[in-house]
Amino acid sequence: MPDFPNPFVSNVPERKMNFEELTRAIRIDIAGELEAIHLYQAHAQATDNELVKEVLLDIADEERVHVGELQRLLTLLLDDEAELLAQGKAEVDAEAAKLGIQTASGSASASAGEAPTIGSLR
Secondary structure, three states: OOOOOOOOOOOOOOOOOOHHHHHHHHHHHHHHHHHHHHHHHHHHHOOOOHHHHHHHHHHHHHHHHHHHHHHHHHHHHOOOHHHHHHHHHHHHHHHHHHHOOOOOOOOOOOOOOOOOOOHHHO
16 A cells, blocks of 8 residues: 655655665565555456446556566566576466466366366466
């Protein structure tokens, strides 16, 4: 939730962030974007007003783009970020393949009549 009551939260300090503070700040920014996505999607789900729903879901998608931009910054700043993200993706894809779940990257296929998969729920 917004931290508006804290008058110092948005003040630019008299000094610039060091590298560690910068990367931590970007991760906090990512968390804020993820929270915004959650809220916009929840609010869209909680209304029957089609205009409001459409606008909120569009805004949520814009926030997802922001997550990608911020994550890309981290991959440019941190030498191991892209490698660790790829490792996480590979671990999930391997587990999905073991379960016969079709992923967005197409790593496995489920048989007809099986329970819904991650890919089929889109």
